[in-house]
Amino acid sequence: MMGDEGYPIGGGQLGQLIRDFDWAATSIGPLAQWPQSLKSVTQMLLLSPVPIVLLWGEDGVMIYNDAYSEFAGSRHPALLGSKVREGWSEISDFNDNVMRVGLSGQTLAYRDQELALQRRGKLEPVWMDLDYSPVLDESGAPAGVIAIVVETTQKVLAQRQLRESERRLRAFVEATSDAIYRMSPDWSELIHMDGGTFLTHASAAQTDWMEAYLHPEDIPRVQAAIAEAVATRRPLELEHRVHQADGSIGWVASRAVPLTDEAGTLVEWFGAASDITEQRRTNEHLRLVINELNHRVKNTLAMVQAIAMRTFRAAPDLAVAQEQFAARLVALAQANDLLTGERWAGASLREAIDQAVRPHQHDPARCTLEGADVRISPKTALAMALAMHELSTNAVKYGAWSNETGRVAIAWSVAGGQLRLEWRERDGPIVVAPARRGFGSRLIERGLAGELGGAVTLYFEPEGLRCTVQAPLAAVTVE
Incomplete structure (x- = not known):
């Protein structure tokens, strides 16, 4: 007791x-x-x-x-x-x-x-x-x-706060288009991946994640970036190709940060991969467009330079030369407008011809266009527009459109892999072959032929001027 x-x-x-x-x-x-x-x-x-x-x-x-x-x-x-x-x-x-x-x-x-x-x-x-x-x-x-x-x-309360944080993180993962992933400290194992649908989700740990997700050619570059990030414990930032969930090859911008415990020990990496496939395609397209634009500008400047030299050298006086030069530049600009509307992906042969000859017509009934429409390349469209301008100018000054009854018929056809086009004037003044060929004639015969890789011939027939064009279809059209 x-x-x-x-x-x-x-x-x-x-x-x-x-x-x-x-x-x-x-x-x-x-x-x-x-x-x-x-x-x-x-x-x-x-x-x-x-x-x-x-x-x-x-x-x-x-x-x-x-x-x-x-x-x-x-x-x-x-x-x-x-x-x-x-x-x-x-x-x-x-x-x-x-x-x-x-x-x-x-x-x-x-x-x-x-x-x-x-x-x-x-x-x-x-x-x-x-x-x-x-x-x-x-x-x-x-x-x-x-x-x-x-x-x-x-x-x-701490557990509830943790669950709430996890719920919010889950909501973020489900809402984001990015793929959210976790990696082991040395990146030898993909612990988990969720989020965006463009990559296959990984609900279980994977040691072969590089082979499963990365493009083989990009693996060495990714491994080098990972080695540096692990050694320095700095965030990893990299763009590389991946195998997408639909089996296609895409691009991602990946960023991962190291996570440490209270003792400072690296425990895992947490990262997000953004799908930049379309962005890369857009950038590549823009690069090609810029290169193409540079090429087009150089060609156009060369064409303007040639027109200027030949116009002013062949014209009888400065006023006439200036008028001809301005008219040719307008025709060139109109052809460029047509191509710009088509994003320089080619143009309609009918539209290129119609746009070049329409400004010269007083009566649209006196000009006929006949032929199945053909998509022609930007180079062909510019050359064809200038040639049609020269023929129209000549018709207004000396040919079928210089009187009240003359007519012009423009017809083309495609056969045997060749484009054949004919400009035919009728009911105008009697045509007499010129003693010498001017710049306009040379621009039509030599310039157009050179651009098309074919043959262009002017026939000064008494009943009216006739111009024939024949060129390989593959050289003047676009797919």
Whole structure:
């Protein structure tokens, strides 16, 4: 038997409070009359660092240790010696069940049990791990309930915050078009990949991820970039080709950052891969367009230079030369306008001819165009426009359009891999072959023939000028 003097032994603040407390005012009676079972369990809980409270008797009179007093907060020390249903009145129903089960000799266990407790003047949710066991008296009957109470509120809130962060991350991954991935510290293993649909998702770890995702020619370059990133622990940024989910080859812009633990140890890499396939295609197209534009500008300048030299050298006076030069530049500009509308991908032969001859017509009925439409190359369109301009100018000055009855018929056909075109004038003044060929004639016969890689011939027939064009179809058309 334990003597009353000096009981309980130690126990810190609560040991002293228990020694000084007027237990005679409670249902368990004076300290000196406590049964040995009550004394033993009280001594045990006072020496435990774990928060423990003893609920003794039918009233569940509360005896607890220093660790539990911290959990009790502002209720301490008034809680000591009080009835549990009254001391924790906001959860009296819960504790009523605890006493009923414990005094019947059974146990209870709760993990992260949520209870609403009065704290800071209002009810607040609190989470706890609770373990209840019966305490037997000398007769072997349950006389009280001992409770081990560990508050887990901070853990539960942290877990909820983590789950919320994971939920938001999941929502971000599902919303983004990027592929989100995780890599082992040395990049030897793809841990997980999710997100964008352009790459196949990886829900399990993969060690052969390079062969599965990367274009073989890009693997050495990617390996070198990874080695540098791992050695320096700096973010990896790289553009490379990949095998897309649909089996095609695409491009990604990949960026990954190293993640370390509290000790600074590299634990994994977290990254995102953006699909830049269309961007790369667009940039490549723009590069080709710029190169093509440079080529077109140089050709156009060379053509303007040739027109200028021959116009001013052959014209009888400066005023006439200036007029002819301006007209030819207009024809060239109009042909360029037509090609610009087609993005320099070629033009309609009918439109190129019509655009060149229309400004010279006073009566559209006096000019007919006949032939199935053909898509011609930009080079052919420019040459054809200038030739049609020269023929139209000659018709207005000297030929079928210089009187009120003359007519021009332009017809073309495609056969045997050849384009054949004929300009035929009728009902104009009688034609007499010129003593010498001017620049216009040379531009038509030599210039057009050279551009088309074919033959162009002018026939100065008395009934009207006739011009024939024959060129390989492959040289003048576009697909």
